[in-house]
Amino acid sequence: MDVELLTIYNGWAADLAELPRLSIDDFRSAIINRVARGGRLAALFGLPRDGKLDLVAVLAFDRDGMLELASAPVGSSYESLTPECPQAHLFEREIAEQYGVVPLNHPWLKPVRFHHSSTAADAWGRAPDAAIVPGVTDFFRVESHEIHEVAVGPVHAGIIEPGHFRFQCNGENVLHLEIALGYQHRGVETRLTAGPDARSIHYVETAAGDTTIGHSLAYCHVAEALGRCSVPARAQTLRGVALELERLANHTGDLGAMGGDVGYLPTSSFCGRLRGDFLNMTAVLCGNRFGRGFNRPGGVGFDLEPRHADDLRRRLAATFKDVKNAVGCLWSTPSVLGRFDGFGVLSQEMAIDLGVVGPAARASGLERDSRYNFANGIFQFKQIPMATWGSGDIFARGYVRWLEIQHSTNFVDNLLDSLPEGPVKAIKPLQPAPNKIAVALTEGWRGEICHVAVTGEDGRFLRYKIVDPSFFNWMALAVAMRGQQVSDFPLCNKSFNLSYCGHDL
Amino acid sequence: MIKALLSRLKQGYRTYPFPAKEPVMPERFQGRPALRPGNCSRCGECVKVCPTAAVTLPEGRLTLDLGKCLFCGECAKACPAGAIAFSNDYRLSANRRADLELTGRETTLAEALGKESRRIFGRSLKLRQVSAGGCNACEADTNVLTTLTYDLARFGIQFVASPRHADGILVTGPVTANMRAAVEETHAAVPTPKFVIAVGACAISGGPYAGHVESADGVDKLLPVDLYVPGCPPHPYTILDALVTFLGRRG
Numbered sequence: 142m143d144v145e146l147l148t149i150y151n152g153w154a155a156d157l158a159e160l161p162r163l164s165i166d167d168f169r170s171a172i173i174n175r176v177a178r179g180g181r182l183a184a185l186f187g188l189p190r191d192g193k194l195d196l197v198a199v200l201a202f203d204r205d206g207m208l209e210l211a212s213a214p215v216g217s218s219y220e221s222l223t224p225e226c227p228q229a230h231l232f233e234r235e236i237a238e239q240y241g242v243v244p245l246n247h248p249w250l251k252p253v254r255f256h257h258s259s260t261a262a263d264a265w266g267r268a269p270d271a272a273i274v275p276g277v278t279d280f281f282r283v284e285s286h287e288i289h290e291v292a293v294g295p296v297h298a299g300i301i302e303p304g305h306f307r308f309q310c311n312g313e314n315v316l317h318l319e320i321a322l323g324y325q326h327r328g329v330e331t332r333l334t335a336g337p338d339a340r341s342i343h344y345v346e347t348a349a350g351d352t353t354i355g356h357s358l359a360y361c362h363v364a365e366a367l368g369r370c371s372v373p374a375r376a377q378t379l380r381g382v383a384l385e386l387e388r389l390a391n392h393t394g395d396l397g398a399m400g401g402d403v404g405y406l407p408t409s410s411f412c413g414r415l416r417g418d419f420l421n422m423t424a425v426l427c428g429n430r431f432g433r434g435f436n437r438p439g440g441v442g443f444d445l446e447p448r449h450a451d452d453l454r455r456r457l458a459a460t461f462k463d464v465k466n467a468v469g470c471l472w473s474t475p476s477v478l479g480r481f482d483g484f485g486v487l488s489q490e491m492a493i494d495l496g497v498v499g500p501a502a503r504a505s506g507l508e509r510d511s512r513y514n515f516a517n518g519i520f521q522f523k524q525i526p527m528a529t530w531g532s533g534d535i536f537a538r539g540y541v542r543w544l545e546i547q548h549s550t551n552f553v554d555n556l557l558d559s560l561p562e563g564p565v566k567a568i569k570p571l572q573p574a575p576n577k578i579a580v581a582l583t584e585g586w587r588g589e590i591c592h593v594a595v596t597g598e599d600g601r602f603l604r605y606k607i608v609d610p611s612f613f614n615w616m617a618l619a620v621a622m623r624g625q626q627v628s629d630f631p632l633c634n635k636s637f638n639l640s641y642c643g644h645d646l
Numbered sequence: 647m648i649k650a651l652l653s654r655l656k657q658g659y660r661t662y663p664f665p666a667k668e669p670v671m672p673e674r675f676q677g678r679p680a681l682r683p684g685n686c687s688r689c690g691e692c693v694k695v696c697p698t699a700a701v702t703l704p705e706g707r708l709t710l711d712l713g714k715c716l717f718c719g720e721c722a723k724a725c726p727a728g729a730i731a732f733s734n735d736y737r738l739s740a741n742r743r744a745d746l747e748l749t750g751r752e753t754t755l756a757e758a759l760g761k762e763s764r765r766i767f768g769r770s771l772k773l774r775q776v777s778a779g780g781c782n783a784c785e786a787d788t789n790v791l792t793t794l795t796y797d798l799a800r801f802g803i804q805f806v807a808s809p810r811h812a813d814g815i816l817v818t819g820p821v822t823a824n825m826r827a828a829v830e831e832t833h834a835a836v837p838t839p840k841f842v843i844a845v846g847a848c849a850i851s852g853g854p855y856a857g858h859v860e861s862a863d864g865v866d867k868l869l870p871v872d873l874y875v876p877g878c879p880p881h882p883y884t885i886l887d888a889l890v891t892f893l894g895r896r897g
Contacts, residue, residue: 255824256860275824295828298807300775300789302782303825324824327779328860339697343716343854350781350879407650411657413793417882421672428674431783433878434718443674466653473649642781 144171146200146209151515154366154579157595160197161211165220168196168213173225175200175209181496181509183582183591185222185232186606187240188212194240194260199580199593203514208580217262221247228496231612237264251278254323254645259331276305276321283309283316291627295324302641306630313626318619325645333605337364337573345592346433349609349643354380354387354423355585356607356643357436359592362517362581364438367596368571372518374561376440381519382453382556383423383432383441385549388586390419392500392542392549395638396468399539402632403480411467418460425449425456440566450557457557461550468543481536485621485633488533497617498610499588500545501637503529504537511584518583525552538636573600587611587640609643661797665896669736669883676717676732677881681750683708686729692721698847698856701730712738712746713850713864716878738876739888743866746850746874758894763839767813768893770802773843774812774836778829779861780819783879784846788816790882791889803889809833814841814872820848820855821862833869842866843873843892845885850874 144167149155163171176182184199193214200209221244222229233244234253241262244250250264255275258264267273276295289310295303303324309317333344345360346353358380365372372380397412420430427435427443434442445453471477487497492505502509510527512520528544530537578595588610597603618637622630662669671677686708692701700714701721708729710721722730740746741757758764777785791798792805806812809832821829833842844865847853852863865871875888890896 295825296776296832300777300785300792300805302777302780302785303828324828325777325779325819325822326824326860327820327822327855328858332858339695339720340854343697343718347781347783347848347854347878350783351786353783407653410794411653413790414657414660414795417790417793417795424672424675426674428672428676429717430787430881431879433716449673463657466656470650470653640782642779 143174146171146211149208149210149580150206151208151511151580151582152362152366152517154574154577155210157576157578160578162195163211163213165196165213165215168198168211169220169222171211172198172200172222172229176226176228179204180209182226182228182232183208183589184593184606184608185229185236186593186604187236187242188595188604190603194242196236197593199591201515201582203509206514206516208515210578210580215242217241218243218245220245223247223249227494228613231616252323254326256323256326275323278321280307280319280321281309281317287311288316304641308627308630310627313628315622315625315627315630318622320615320619322615322641322644325642327646329646330605330607333607334602336602336605342437345607348607348646349611349640350431351391352387352585352587352590352609352640352643354383354432354436355583355590357432358384358518359581359583359590361436361438362583363579363592363594364571364573366579366581367573367577367594368438368569369574370439370567370569370571372440372567373564375444375563376565377519377522378556378560379426379441379445379565380436381523382553383426383435384583385553386419386423387432389546389549389553390416390423391586392546393419393464395635396471396539396542398635398638399481399535399632400471400477402635403477405471405474405477408467408470411463415460415464415467418456422453422456425453438571440564444565445560450560454554454557457550457554464546468546471539478536480632481534481539483534484629485535485625485636486533487617487621491620492533492617495616495620496613498613499584500538500541501614501617502588503527504541505533506531509589511582511589515582517581519556523552523556525549535632535636575600585610587638588614607646609640609646611639611644614639615644660794661800662795664796664883664886665890671734671736671881671883675734675736675881676719678733678735678738679710679712679715679748680731680733681708681710681748682729683750685727687727689726691724691726692730695720695724698851698854707749710748711851712748712876713743713874714847714853714856715876716847716853736881736884737887738880738884739891740874741872743850743871743874746876759892764894768895771814771889771893772804772806772812773814773816774809774832775805775816775818776829776832778817778819778825778849778865779822779855780846780848784818784849787879787882788818788845788885791886796882796886798886798889801890801893801895803893809835810837812836812840814843816843816845817849817865818845820852820858821865821868823860823862826862826868829865830868841872842869843875844871845875846880847876847878850876853878
């Protein structure tokens with residue numbers, strides 16, 4: 142019989158005293174057993190308490206819509222979960238880097254973001270004053286006189302964030318791709334943990350700037366759970382509009398970029414413009430194309446006047462018409478489909494093992510969408526259909542986006558048509574309650590965003606944890622590249638379009 | 647093929663006639679702040695709410711540093727006397743860091759290059775973009791200039807892959823510790839004469855990341871900057887205006 146864990150819903154806060162504090166062995170087996178039974182590790186992180194470190198796990202059960210939480214005090218090392226639960230691999234590396242706690246027998250224990258530990262211990266035995274050079278690590282190598290290595294980055298050819306990619310190639314064939322990130326690390330979690338303060342909302346808005354709405358929504362849900370604040374229906378609705386506009390902009394941009402990467406310029410140039418049209422709709426809401434200033438704890442920063450709502454609906458209909466036309470060109474052009482079909486396959490088993498989220502998971506046939514499984518905010522009142530496809534290839538990741546564009550357009554139009562009356566801000570001021578743990582999952586355009594906040598005696602954060610969907614999905618990209626050609630990489634990469642800054646924080 | 651041609655007809659010609667025609671900014675766009683120092687009672691409410699210490703009252707004089715400003719508008723909301731308001735003006739760039747500090751007097755916009763530089767670069771400027779801790783918002787709104795709405799190439803400005811082919815670098819992000827060497831090396835690889843352009847609050851001052859041990863607090867802490875483009879992120883027209891003005895293509 143398994144130990145009982147703390148069960149909560151998405152967007153809830155619980156007393157820290159209710160969080161079970163297991164032995165590390167029980168903690169380990171509780172996670173492994175639950176993941177084997179269809180659970181998913183949404184977050185695993187270190188929580189410094191009274192000068193010692195606890196590990197905290199958030200397990201998500203997609204079918205039940207429930208979250209289970211557990212913790213365990215940990216010493217300088219513990220037996221790694223990764224060999225039996227691969228989706229823990231990057232979390233354990235992260236904990237090792239942040240606190241110097243070594244997961245014994247971790248098969249791939251390397252730095253994640255290339256910075257010093259926050260404690261006196263270092264998982265790799267480096268001196269506290271030793272220089273840490275990003276991208277310098279023990280890369281996996283295939284040794285043979287027939288093998289060559291291709292190294293790309295951190296600075297790439299286009300206007301794109303930095304990251305380092307190493308390909309082990311036999312001719313054009315990629316045997317293995319290793320991705321080393323950390324160049325964008327700017328201390329988001331560390332500084333958020335000192336909050337909440339005037340900068341907190343700006344950290345979450347720029348955690349991954351192209352997902353400003355997704356991340357700020359998760360932060361607001363956490364802050365509202367801690368402050369026991371009920372958000373007015375009008376604000377919930379407007380938040381839904383903003384979240385789906387963000388998805389529309391990015392999915393449209395991605396489909397255009399995928400067209401561009403196979404040399405099909407019509408869709409690429411049409412979608413480049415159309416993506417901007419969606420961003421400009423977000424600017425109608427709040428003046429900023431990325432939604433800065435829109436989500437604020439307790440509601441939204443801006444109300445929508447009727448003439449703006451009408452303007453948005455008109456623009457949405459016109460833009461969707463053009464997107465349908467532009468994206469339709471992709472599906473009716475054999476030379477495009479020839480490059481999309483069957484390339485960069487992520488099998489469903491692998492997607493489950495790695496804990497992959499978002500359109501990438503749904504393209505591998507997984508019914509994993511926190512708007513549906515962990516409905517919160519507007520999604521408690523209005524459902525949006527989940528889009529899945531089974532083939533797990535580049536086509537599937539593109540086509541799921543197209544399906545989601547259609548669903549989101551209808552959803553936004555429907556929300557704008559039936560905006561509830563009332564205020565857009567809660568009346569009650571938000572004071573985070575002390576000694577609580579709160580979890581919020583939101584479905585950003587890349588997938589599930591998980592924020593966890595733990596408050597101390599004074600109601601200030603003891604720990605603020607952010608898990609961007611890219612944290613899981615970068616490994617999926619590396620795996621999908623196995624057996625592909627080097628020249629397939631840009632297209633395969635674009636079909637995932639992951640965040641560097643969201644991963645590096 | 648026919649379908650692509652029909653689509654081309656349907657999608658139409660979409661390049662905005664900038665700068666001949668002024669762009670229409672969103673109604674709620676927060677652009678250049680208009681300060682009314684005469685209204686200021688020096689109560690300090692604006693200073694308290696500013697997340698990046700962009701608003702200050704040195705010797706009781708209301709000052710707003712565009713290089714630090716995230717354009718969140720909290721100061722304008724907090725001010726009981728209406729001394730701070732954000733206008734719809736998207737033209738924000740400057741050549742000197744000090745020119746970004748607004749006090750309510752007439753402010754200086756970016757100036758064009760000297761005559762000799764304009765002769766060389768005025769019709770062809772190649773830039774290497776380096777993201778150094780940027781959140782992908784400044785990057786996205788720089789990248790969007792290459793789409794057909796803005797069509798940057800018609801001004802002779804292009805983003806190139808190799809720093810060897812570039813006349814300068816355009817930096818976004820606060821310059822993280824882990825990107826410092828890459829920024830310096832990319833800059834060193836650009837042949838002289840060369841420019842450095844800082845886009846966004848992070849690249850100018852560190853933005854919300856100012857003061858972090860992981861941040862250099864802006865590219866001018868390591869390289870001389872020729873053009874500053876404020877914003878979080880700057881609107882594409884703010885960046886386009888900055889580049890076109892810099893080349894002397896706009897009065």
